Amino acid sequence: MPANLPPEYIEAELRFRAAKSPEEKLATLRELMALVPKHKGTEKLRVELKRKWTKLQEEVQHQQKKKQKGGRGHGYDHIAREGAGQIALVGLPNCGKSSLLAAVTNAKPEIAEYPFSTFRPTVGMMPFEDVQLQLVDLPPISEFTEPWVYSIIRQCDLVALLVDLASETPVEDFFTALEWLEKSRIRLIGHTANPLPSEGVVKRALVIGTKSDAEHAAHHLQELRSVTEGQFRVIGVSTVSAEGLWELGKALFAGLNVVRVYTKKPGQPFKKELPYVLPAGSTVTDVARAIHKDLAEKFAYARVWGSAEFPGQRVERHYIVHDGDLLEFHE
Ligand SMILES: Nc1nc2c(ncn2[C@@H]2O[C@H](COP(=O)(O)OP(=O)(O)O)[C@@H](O)[C@H]2O)c(=O)[nH]1
Ligand SMILES: [Mg+2]
Incomplete structure (x- = not known):
């Protein structure tokens, strides 16, 4: 049975071949895995990619351990807190995390049309009145997310959950993101709710609807607001029109409590x-x-x-x- 691979797969494969460091290879491989259609004709290919992925992941972990032993770096499990608070940018692939970081801080993260372009944490400081807010851009949450991403989320002061308003299914995306977090025993609560005793970690969060310049964004933002029923503060932003970026600073600062x-x-x-x-x-x-x-x-x-x-x-x-x-x- 022919594999019938989509053109995006071919493109991603070229990027995989061009990738130099094992980390970059791992990130592009993850992308390849997400792009392979799941049917009988691609079964062999999927097994092969998974095998490569396991091998590369071992290689990356081995390298990180070596670095730790040498006293250089600590893997990515912890980011030293700076400024008024640490805010983790969390969301599904391509939801606009890196673009937002680039728009409101001096950091220069990789921004791309393809998913999984971010494979290490990038930190930027966002000025708000007379303080600085520390934003941490992360790889997306998905079935391929490495455990260190969740360790950083567990340690932050506030989760900014980004939902792509240009997506056809923003409400579904929002719940998918919550599910990935719950699987890693992280439960999000809004600004007003009091944390109830629960297993795992409870994190304060606000929801950022990104790409508010997109065609159906206003409608999607409303949908998101109605499903979160006042539990989470939801704000719409666009890095293209700059809409909502000023309000974002205020909302993040308020969220830090x-x-x-x-x-x-x-x-x-x-x-x-x-x-x-x-x-x-x-x-x-x-x-x-x-x-x-x-x-x-x-x-x-x-x-x-x-x-x-x-x-x-x-x-x-x-x-x-x-x-x-x-x-x-x-x-
Ligand atoms: N129209 C529009 N596109 C955006 C906006 N922010 C990001 N994008 C696009 O969305 C894609 C993914 O962005 P990126 O920041 O890399 O997402 P990440 O994977 O979540 O880090 C890129 O093609 C961006 O140009 C926005 O505010 N408006
Ligand atoms: Mg990114």
């Missing part, structure tokens, strides 16, 4: 400096600890401008600070 707090010395005027960023619900003592552990022990009270009832109000150690508060510590 942190507060920015400024400080000044008693008797001195306020000089705008970079804020301390702490989890929402932090107290003035937590702020003092973030400044210096001795200060947390020795301060007697603080004065607060912003959330307090009147400017410069004296507050006790357990006062909960709000985003934008200015604090002054008194010993």
Whole structure:
């Protein structure tokens, strides 16, 4: 029986042959595997690709281990947190993760029309007001996703689940993505829900409908909003028209659930400096600890401008600070 391979397969095969590093080969091979039609005529080919894939994966893992032993790099299992919070860009192949990273940060990830073009994490910092949000672009989630992708998702502060609004089945894609995550024991919850005890890891998430410039995007965005029923915040963005990119910063920052707090010395005027960023619900003592552990022990009270009832109000150690508060510590 003839294999009848689609032209995209032939193209992908050329890319596979041209790939140099084993990682790149692995990524293009994954693409080949996804492109082979599943029928009797391609059975031998699929077995052959799977065999190559297993071999290459072993090779890549072996190389990563060697690197770790040599003290260079740590595989990709962990990305050091920087800025106000770490946000993982998660989604199915081709949903626009890398394009979004390139549009809102200085990072230069690989962007391509074919799936699986991203095969290592790429980090970029997105400026938002006076803080930076750390975005992590990842390979797509699919049947070929390697375990390290899920380890990074488990460790991030917020999941940005990207859904392609140019797809014919965005709602189905959304649920498929949730299923892949659930299989790896990661459950997403929205901004307002309280995490219920559950097996595995619970992650805060928001949904980003990408390619909002596409033909049926507005309708698809509505569909997505109605199936998530207010559970997840859903915003539409386009890296082509730049629609929604400004709102994105606000939504991501809100999703991180942190507060920015400024400080000044008693008797001195306020000089705008970079804020301390702490989890929402932090107290003035937590702020003092973030400044210096001795200060947390020795301060007697603080004065607060912003959330307090009147400017410069004296507050006790357990006062909960709000985003934008200015604090002054008194010993
Ligand atoms: N029309 C449109 N196309 C986009 C947009 N963002 C990405 N794309 C296209 O979608 C394809 C996949 O993009 P990419 O960022 O590589 O997706 P990834 O696989 O999720 O990283 C590329 O052909 C992009 O040019 C967008 O906002 N609008
Ligand atoms: Mg990508």
